[in-house]
Structure formats: C-alpha cells, structure tokens
Amino acid sequence: MKFDWLIIGAGYSACVLAERLATVLGQRVLIVEKRNHIGGNAYDHYNEHGILVHKYGPHIFHTKSKKVWDYLSQFTDWRPYYHQVLGVLEGKKVPIPFNLNSLYALFPPKYAEKLEGLLLENFGFGVKVPILKLRESASGDLSFLADYIYENVFLRYTMKQWGVKPEELDRGVTGRVPVYISRDNRYFQDPYQAMPKLGYTEMFNRMLDHPNIKVLLNTDYRETIDDIKFNRIVCTGPIDTFFDYMYGELPYRSLRFQFETLDRECFQEVGTVNYPNDYDITRITEQKYLSGQTSPKTTLVSEYPQAYVPGKNDPYYPILNNDNRDRLSLYLKEIEKLKGTVLFAGRLADYKYYDMDQAVVRALGLFEKEIAPALV
Numbered sequence: 440m441k442f443d444w445l446i447i448g449a450g451y452s453a454c455v456l457a458e459r460l461a462t463v464l465g466q467r468v469l470i471v472e473k474r475n476h477i478g479g480n481a482y483d484h485y486n487e488h489g490i491l492v493h494k495y496g497p498h499i500f501h502t503k504s505k506k507v508w509d510y511l512s513q514f515t516d517w518r519p520y521y522h523q524v525l526g527v528l529e530g531k532k533v534p535i536p537f538n539l540n541s542l543y544a545l546f547p548p549k550y551a552e553k554l555e556g557l558l559l560e561n562f563g564f565g566v567k568v569p570i571l572k573l574r575e576s577a578s579g580d581l582s583f584l585a586d587y588i589y590e591n592v593f594l595r596y597t598m599k600q601w602g603v604k605p606e607e608l609d610r611g612v613t614g615r616v617p618v619y620i621s622r623d624n625r626y627f628q629d630p631y632q633a634m635p636k637l638g639y640t641e642m643f644n645r646m647l648d649h650p651n652i653k654v655l656l657n658t659d660y661r662e663t664i665d666d667i668k669f670n671r672i673v674c675t676g677p678i679d680t681f682f683d684y685m686y687g688e689l690p691y692r693s694l695r696f697q698f699e700t701l702d703r704e705c706f707q708e709v710g711t712v713n714y715p716n717d718y719d720i721t722r723i724t725e726q727k728y729l730s731g732q733t734s735p736k737t738t739l740v741s742e743y744p745q746a747y748v749p750g751k752n753d754p755y756y757p758i759l760n761n762d763n764r765d766r767l768s769l770y771l772k773e774i775e776k777l778k779g780t781v782l783f784a785g786r787l788a789d790y791k792y793y794d795m796d797q798a799v800v801r802a803l804g805l806f807e808k809e810i811a812p813a814l815v
C-alpha cells in the first residue's frame with residue numbers, strides 16, 4: 440500500500456494533521472508511533488481502580504482560541520473544569536499563581552493591605568506581572584514582596600524542575616505563572632477551560648477514525664521507513680533525532696511520575712498542590728478533580744523532575760536558552776534544505792514549550808498555510 444503521507448508520532452500535532460489531510464483532502468496517511476498507544480503525552484486511560492489517569496502527567500485543557508475550541512469540539516464533548524493550584528509556603532497553602540488572596544493568607548492583615556495598595560498603585564487591578572519583572576521594578580516594601588515570592592514560590596521549584604535558577608531560563612517560562620493582582624484563584628483565565636468528557640484518548644480515537652488513516656504502534660519510524668511507500672513526511676518527533684543528532688542533542692528536562700491510589704474519597708483541597716520548598720517533587724495532582732469522577736478511592740500523581748537521558752526516559756520540556764536556540768537554528772537550516780518534502784510540527788519537532796492548544800494552532804496553521812494550498 441502506498442501512502443501520501445507518513446506522520447511520525449501520534450500526539451496532538453499528528454492527530455490534527457492526519458485528520459485534516461484525510462477529511463479535507465482525501466489523502467492517505469500512515470501514522471507511525473513508537474509507543475503502544477496514540478495521544479502522545481496527552482494520553483489518558485482508566486487505571487485498575489476505574490479512575491481516569493494521565494500517564495504522562497496532568498493535562499488541563501485551556502485556550503483563548505475559539506478556532507481551537509470549535510475544532511476539537513467536533514471530536515469531544517466537554518466537562519467544564521477550572522483548575523486551581525495551592526502552593527505550600529512556610530507550612531501554609533496559598534493560591535498559585537500568587538495573588539491578593541495569597542498575600543492575605545501569608546501576612547498580617549495590616550501589612551497585606553499595605554502591599555495590596557502598593558501593587559494596585561504600581562500595576563493596577565487585574566494585571567499579571569511576571570516575577571522577574573516584579574523583582575526588577577519593585578522598591579521598598581514591594582521589593583521585599585518580590586523577593587519573598589521569588590524565594591518561596593519560584594527559586595526552589597525552578598531549581599527542582601529545571602536544574603537552574605529562574606533567571607537562567609527564557610523569561611517566558613516563569614512568566615507562565617505570573618503574580619496576578621486579583622482575587623481570581625484559577626490557574627488559567629482563558630475563556631475556554633474544560634476537560635474532554637470521555638478523556639483525551641477517546642477524542643484522539645475519534646479524530647483518527649477515518650478509512651484513509653492507518654496507525655502503526657510500537658514502531659520507531661527509523662526501523663520501518665525503508666519498508667513503507669509514501670510521498671511526504673510530517674515529523675512530530677524530536678528534530679535532533681530526525682537529523683541523527685548532526686549538530687548534537689537538543690536538551691530536555693524529563694519527569695518521573697509516581698501514581699498512588701488511596702482508600703479514601705479525597706486527598707487534597709484542589710486539583711494540584713505545589714511543593715516549591717519541600718521534598719524532591721514539584722507537585723501532586725489528584726486525578727479525580729480533572730475527570731470529575733466519584734469513587735471511594737482516589738489516585739494521586741507526584742512529579743519528580745529529572746534530566747532527560749535518551750533511551751532511558753522521555754523528553755518532556757525543551758530547555759529554552761540562548762545556546763539551545765543557536766543549536767535549533769542549525770537544525771532549522773537543515774529543514775530548509777529538504778525543500779518541503781519533510782514538514783515539522785509539534786513540541787518536539789519545533790522544540791517549543793507548546794501547550795496543547797498551541798500544538799493544535801501550529802498543526803492547523805501548517806495544514807492551512809502550507810499543505811492545503813499546495814495540494815488543492
């Protein structure tokens with residue numbers, strides 16, 4: 440059988456592209472995935488206690504994009520869910536992103552009031568201020584607050600997660616969780632926040648349910664590429680692997696996930712509790728908050744950050760800094776030489792810290808701007 444497209448990987452990026460190619464253009468697609476399941480890192484499944492768990496860490500869907508929302512809504516119904524996170528600081532659990540409620544939970548009321556006044560005066564209500572910016576711009580009592588948040592929320596969490604200090608990373612990384620001058624305790628403020636009613640994997644199953652799409656699991660594309668007939672490739676796996684590491688490895692951080700099921704209905708107050716300062720873990724998530732299930736048992740997942748070692752664990756987080764950007768640009772020049780015969784999209788192929796919705800935006804954009812115009 441000859442395919443129009445070979446797609447490497449079966450995560451968000453691959454599923455969106457396969458679905459569009461098959462449904463809109465009638466193209467024949469073969470997806471080759473090295474894991475034993477589709478869905479990439481967003482894969483979920485029911486564990487032996489009947490609780491829906493996320494094998495590669497908690498995935499909470501949120502987006503500002505109506506286009507992404509409408510696109511995915513063709514394949515899933517949704518359960519409204521607003522994620523909340525508490526961070527353990529000096530033995531107290533306070534809202535993360537750090538907000539005005541966190542301030543009052545930590546400091547005596549008079550002092551919290553003073554700090555609130557300063558934040559409002561300097562930035563305004565409803566404003567989000569990345570911690571590195573707050574530290575640079577603050578003076579007096581605000582400077583104390585900025586240092587306090589930096590030390591207690593960001594420094595040790597980031598050291599655990601990334602092995603370096605916040606200022607050694609792209610500012611966008613800690614900027615994902617800015618200080619929020621507000622009383623809103625939600626982790627995200629996007630207009631669309633929900634979980635797929637039957638889970639992510641079921642949503643991907645529906646996306647790939649097309650006679651023109653075939654999926655080959657348990658297969659590294661490098662083992663089979665010579666035996667498959669196809670015209671073009673979309674790679675959603677790591678870009679450095681595709682080019683055989685010719686410019687060296689693009690580094691990643693990885694995680695080890697520890698699942699534990701308890702014989703009790705509920706373990707913690709909100710979906711995720713962060714432990715910036717204690718233990719080796721960064722956070723514990725209670726899966727039932729995400730799925731909305733009721734059960735006399737509850738499953739938790741703890742995240743242990745690790746270095747990524749090819750062949751030993753999985754590449755989860757691209758490490759965004761200047762050295763790695765320079766290396767990436769060498770690989771991007773190699774892509775140009777392929778003159779469109781191989782296309783790249785996704786968190787690993789673009790080496791970008793995409794959320795799920797951004798992976799969808801990228802894949803839809805590639806389809807609409809590059810693939811479809813050349814084929815119709």
Ligand code: FAD
Nearest residue numbers: 448450451452473479480496498499660676785786794795
């Ligand atoms: P992936 O999901 O990584 O898919 C790539 C696929 O390629 C994988 O299945 C891989 O096995 C396969 N592959 C790689 N090499 C080969 C090969 N040689 N041969 C065959 N197959 C190969 N986003 C959110 O929006 N909200 C969240 O709460 C959230 N939480 C996250 C938590 C963690 C711990 C992580 C790591 C990510 C999280 N994300 C979250 C981001 C989300 O996982 C990504 O945006 C999304 O999965 C990217 O999809 P992708 O298809 O680009 O990549």
Ligand code: UDP
Nearest residue numbers: 526535592593596597600612613615616713
């Ligand atoms: N972060 C932190 N303390 C926290 C939460 C986040 O230091 O309590 C920093 C840390 O560097 C983390 C980054 O902000 O890697 C982004 O956090 P986010 O929750 O967005 O990470 P993800 O869910 O992608 O792992």
